Amino acid sequence: MMMRVLEDELFPSTPGKVKIERTHAANRQLHRCFASTSTLFLWALLLIALTASYLSFQSFVDTSSRYFTASWGGLHWERQIRSSAAVRREDGIAVLVTGAAGFVGTHVSLALRRRGDGVVGLDNFNAYYDPSLKKARKALLASHGVFVVEGDVNDARLLAKLFDTVPFTHVMHLAAQAGVRYAIENPASYVHSNVAGLVTLLEACKSADPQPSVVWASSSSVYGLNDKVPFSELDGTDRPASLYAATKKAGEEITHCYNHIYGLSITGLRFFTVYGPWGRPDMAYFSFTRNILQGKPITVFRGRDGTDLARDFTYIDDVVKGCIAALDTAEASTGSGGRKRSPAQYRIYNLGNTSPVTVPALVGILERHLKVKAKKNVVEMPGNGDVPFTHANISLARAELGYKPTTNLETGLKKFVKWYLSYYGYSRRVGSKS
Numbered sequence: 477m478m479m480r481v482l483e484d485e486l487f488p489s490t491p492g493k494v495k496i497e498r499t500h501a502a503n504r505q506l507h508r509c510f511a512s513t514s515t516l517f518l519w520a521l522l523l524i525a526l527t528a529s530y531l532s533f534q535s536f537v538d539t540s541s542r543y544f545t546a547s548w549g550g551l552h553w554e555r556q557i558r559s560s561a562a563v564r565r566e567d568g569i570a571v572l573v574t575g576a577a578g579f580v581g582t583h584v585s586l587a588l589r590r591r592g593d594g595v596v597g598l599d600n601f602n603a604y605y606d607p608s609l610k611k612a613r614k615a616l617l618a619s620h621g622v623f624v625v626e627g628d629v630n631d632a633r634l635l636a637k638l639f640d641t642v643p644f645t646h647v648m649h650l651a652a653q654a655g656v657r658y659a660i661e662n663p664a665s666y667v668h669s670n671v672a673g674l675v676t677l678l679e680a681c682k683s684a685d686p687q688p689s690v691v692w693a694s695s696s697s698v699y700g701l702n703d704k705v706p707f708s709e710l711d712g713t714d715r716p717a718s719l720y721a722a723t724k725k726a727g728e729e730i731t732h733c734y735n736h737i738y739g740l741s742i743t744g745l746r747f748f749t750v751y752g753p754w755g756r757p758d759m760a761y762f763s764f765t766r767n768i769l770q771g772k773p774i775t776v777f778r779g780r781d782g783t784d785l786a787r788d789f790t791y792i793d794d795v796v797k798g799c800i801a802a803l804d805t806a807e808a809s810t811g812s813g814g815r816k817r818s819p820a821q822y823r824i825y826n827l828g829n830t831s832p833v834t835v836p837a838l839v840g841i842l843e844r845h846l847k848v849k850a851k852k853n854v855v856e857m858p859g860n861g862d863v864p865f866t867h868a869n870i871s872l873a874r875a876e877l878g879y880k881p882t883t884n885l886e887t888g889l890k891k892f893v894k895w896y897l898s899y900y901g902y903s904r905r906v907g908s909k910s
């Protein structure tokens with residue numbers, strides 16, 4: 477019905493006029509139709525042009541915002557890297573320290589810098605524990621002229637850029653997902669940092685020209701369920717008790733493979749429960765201190781048979797000396813262009829204190845230094861990766877690195893407590909915040 481009305485309007489039914497009028501009408505219609513098609517075409521063109529310019533503007537905004545917000549890259553950044561890597565003593569070394577805003581990384585970076593070596597830090601500042609502590613360590617390093625790049629060891633482009641910018645002689649690889657028990661909660665983070673991140677770093681090292689010598693942090697936890705003490709580097713390490721330990725053990729095998737194929741000089745250091753000022757809040761001595769001061773209870777684990785757990789607690793300054801001795805005695809890597817010219821050095825050392833202390837004894841020392849009694853909940857060790865004891869045989873490190881720990885737990889914890897009280901703003905009268 478509607479169509480009919482429309483047709484009548486367009487084609488009047490008056491006889492005689494019909495043909496001419498129909499022709500005129502058809503022409504007008506054609507013209508109108510043509511006009512509307514070209515208008516449409518123009519509109520479409522305009523739309524396409526607008527979309528294209530919008531898209532290119534967006535990509536310009538994206539690129540430039542990436543340029544302005546990227547945490548690395550640019551001339552100023554490169555200048556900072558080069559200045560931080562500058563060696564200020566004869567025969568000094570230029571070291572890339574991964575995990576530089578971490579506990580051991582900060583101390584090693586400072587020690588290297590103090591003696592005039594070049595140091596560039598790399599750290600992803602993840603939130604495994606309070607990132608503000610990592611930022612404070614970064615600020616401390618900056619005040620000593622050490623620049624810490626914010627980035628991840630899984631970022632191959634960043635690593636390539638760093639090696640392009642500075643011919644590092646050494647890499648001190650300390651970036652890792654630490655902590656034994658957290659692997660139950662977040663297993664993927666261990667694979668990401670300790671396996672994938674390690675491989676990405678080694679790929680960058682093997683491709684670098686010159687290849688750096690690599691010193692890296694393994695762990696006492698690789699001894700796992702071994703019960704022959706003290707733990708020696710010659711003992712088997714194929715019974716890890718946690719995924720953390722398994723990823724560190726995997727790291728020892730992975731580094732061996734890069735040593736064998738590409739000629740990378742490798743030194744693995746098995747750290748034994750390292751503690752001290754600027755330490756890690758997830759570790760027992762640190763969290764116990766926090767809880768004791770806040771009047772909160774602490775949980776003390778005990779072995780299944782009622783025995784106390786024990787650790788070969790090792791003071792940070794001793795470990796730093798071991799790390800630096802490992803760097804100083806590391807031979808050069810022997811590869812280039814993806815091939816080795818000759819066999820390269822491969823070493824593994826225990827860096828422990830070689831005098832284990834039980835966890836209740838650790839609590840006793842803290843109580844004395846803090847002058848506060850702890851509220852203790854003693855519970856059976858949960859089956860989540862812990863081992864009952866650790867004890868290092870350090871004769872190999874002593875013979876080859878001149879490693880000789882000198883700080884016992886009593887003295888080391890005193891220094892830790894002093895730092896803790898001052899860092900967290902406690903007044904001299906322990907227990908009250910200033």
Ligand SMILES: O=C(O)[C@H]1O[C@H](OP(=O)(O)OP(=O)(O)OC[C@H]2O[C@@H](n3ccc(=O)[nH]c3=O)[C@H](O)[C@@H]2O)[C@H](O)[C@@H](O)[C@@H]1O
Pocket residue numbers: 654655656694695696697698747748749750758759760761775776777778785786787835857862864
């Ligand atoms: O030496 C090592 O290889 C490892 O040392 C520490 O691991 P761990 O020795 O377990 O250190 P803590 O987490 O500080 O625990 C020390 C002791 O306190 C005990 N503990 C821990 C936490 C707690 O709430 N209660 C408690 O009794 C643990 O069972 C353990 O016997 C580090 O956390 C690891 O990153 C490192 O690799």
